Amino acid sequence: MRIIGGSLKGLRLNPPKNLPVRPTTDLAKEALFNILQNQIEFEGIRVLDLFSGTGNISMEFASRGAEQVVSVDRSIHCVHYLKDTARQHGLTQIKVFKDDIFKYLQLETDQFDLIFADPPYDLNRIPEIPGIIFDKNLLLPGGLLIVEHQSMQNLSKHPTFVEQRQYGYSAFSFFKAPDVTDQQ
Template sequence: MRIIGGKFGGLRLTPPQNLPVRPTTDIAKEALFNILENKGAFEDCACLDLFAGTGNISFELASRGAASIEAVDIHFKCLQYIKDTATKLKIDVIKTRKADVIKFIGSAKDSYDFIFADPPYDLSALPQLANAIINQGMLKKGGTMVIEHPSTRKMDDSSFYLETRKYGYSSFSFYQFT
């Protein structure tokens, strides 16, 4: 696993093997960030990384100049790895929060310019995730959200849906709050 672009581009991340995660592959992440870079830069953006796991996406966002990143996960060891790595790299824009993401969404008060969610592929609430986040007011006007999901799983219809890009077994569905 590596950071693809920006200030830390090329840096390898080596999380512990025992974390309960399925990190986004480097190939899929590179394709995702190529798409996102064409839509606009991350500088000065407030970002949210849901189901953060290893912080793979959080570190990519920090490397590309995001102003703030909130990494939310339920697993303490994942958050500890993110904190330790951010400290080692002297990244102060990543803040971690230990929470059940579904409960976090239901009580969220903040809004973000960019939201990335990479839930467990068997999460029962996955098809409704985009609408729950948008209905809670978490995505700022003009903001973009990406949800990673299995290519075989259909997401619920949303008036903010833009497109889905498929990368083997994984797909990214894009949403924009207008």
């Protein structure tokens, strides 16, 4: 696992083997960030990373100039690993919280430019995530939600769904908040 772009490009991450995670593969992450670099300006964005695990995605956004990255995971071991790694590399824009994601989302009121969710693939509540995020208005106008899930799962029924990209057994579903100009 490595950082593929930005100020920490090439940094290898070596999380402990006992973390309860299934990290996004380097291949899928590289494909995702190739898509994103053509859609958004990383510099200065606010990102919410749900089910952050090792912090692989959080650190990628921070390396590329995100102003703030809020990372949430329920595993205290993942939280400690990400906090320690972020501190070690001077990534002060990463704020890490230990919480159940669904409880966290019910209390969150800030808005973000991009929300990334990488839940455990066997979580039966994955289809609820877009609904909760859009009902709570957690994305800024034009903001993106990206949910990583098993490629056989279909999340296209939500009205803000844009597209799904598949990489082996993994897929990214993209959802877009209406832009101010879209509503006029």
